[in-house]
Amino acid sequence: QVQLQESGPGLLEPSETLSLTCTVSGDSVTSQNHYWIWIRQSPGKGLEYIGYLSYSGGTNYNPSLKSRVAISRDTSKNQFSLKLTSVTAVDTAFYYCARGSTIFGVVLSHFDYWGQGTLVTVSS
Amino acid sequence: DIQLTQSPSFLSASVGDRVTITCRASQDINTYLAWYQQKPGNPPKLLIYGASTLQGGVPSRFSGSGSRTEFTLTVSSLQPEDFATYYCQQLNTYPPTFGQGTRLEIK
Numbered sequence: 001q002v003q004l005q006e007s008g009p010g011l012l013e014p015s016e017t018l019s020l021t022c023t024v025s026g027d028s029v030t031s032q033n034h035y036w037i038w039i040r041q042s043p044g045k046g047l048e049y050i051g052y053l054s055y056s057g058g059t060n061y062n063p064s065l066k067s068r069v070a071i072s073r074d075t076s077k078n079q080f081s082l083k084l085t086s087v088t089a090v091d092t093a094f095y096y097c098a099r100g101s102t103i104f105g106v107v108l109s110h111f112d113y114w115g116q117g118t119l120v121t122v123s124s
Numbered sequence: 125d126i127q128l129t130q131s132p133s134f135l136s137a138s139v140g141d142r143v144t145i146t147c148r149a150s151q152d153i154n155t156y157l158a159w160y161q162q163k164p165g166n167p168p169k170l171l172i173y174g175a176s177t178l179q180g181g182v183p184s185r186f187s188g189s190g191s192r193t194e195f196t197l198t199v200s201s202l203q204p205e206d207f208a209t210y211y212c213q214q215l216n217t218y219p220p221t222f223g224q225g226t227r228l229e230i231k
Contacts, residue, residue: 047168047211047222062219096167103174109215110158110173117167 002026004097004115012122018084022097022115029073029080030055035100035108036080038071041117042093052100052108053080087122094119126151126214128223136231141202145226147195147212156216159188159197162225163208171210172197204230 008020022036029036038050051061053071061069065084073080084091095118098111127150137143147157155175160168170179172188175195185200199206207230212223 046224047213049220049222060218064219098167103177107156107215108220109156110170110179111160111168111213112170112173112179114167114169 002099002113004099004113006095006097006115006118008118008120010119010121012087012120013124014088014122015086016122018082018087018091018095018120018122020082020095020097020118020120021079022081024078024080024099027099027113028075029053029078030075033102033105035102036071036073037098037100037111038082039096039098039111040091040093041096042090044090045093048093050082050084050095089122092120092122125219125221126153126217128212128214128221130210130212130223130226133224133226135226135228137202137228138231139202139204143199143202143228145197145210145212145228147190147197147223149193149195149214151217152192153214153216155191156214157188157190157195158213158215159186160211160213161206161208162211168211202228 003025005023035052037052041047068085070083097115099113100108101112103109129148131146157175159172162168176188187198210226
């Protein structure tokens, strides 16, 4: 059974960098045809895609966040991580990591496993 | 970004009812549409992908249909555990986007 678990600080001050890690069990962050994704959810903006790291190490980011976001992985620990710089109150949200799967072996088509999520609050 | 508009935003129904939720896309997304169910305090759970393919372990009372810009999620006979919020998501065009959600409550 695939499981994902987010970890990281829950409270940040404005202008700090948000750093979260997702630990994966039951699968590998290098497994073929899977993508490793960050999503966030806030009352004001609903569910928002942040970006992905592909099985081959490629990345894709939401243009609305691209200048501030980076997703990386540590294959030795089977983890992937999110960094979001210069946070403000609008970045307050539940942050989820998820696994993306493909149809036809190529096209990302759905997010089939999610972590429980972690609340990150940005406040001075 | 592609906008997804769900209707209704709120739905009140009874156990045993058949309900349908609609998701309309602002552009053609082929059949790259997924449906998720979310209960309070939990992450979204995948129900359907590819517009109509049921995810493993999801009860067969859930079904999806549609293509291009109009999609539906149907629950054939509501069970108590189905009362939740439902989201559609498109993955045809980056960035992937979600609908605003449909909250399904017990009448």
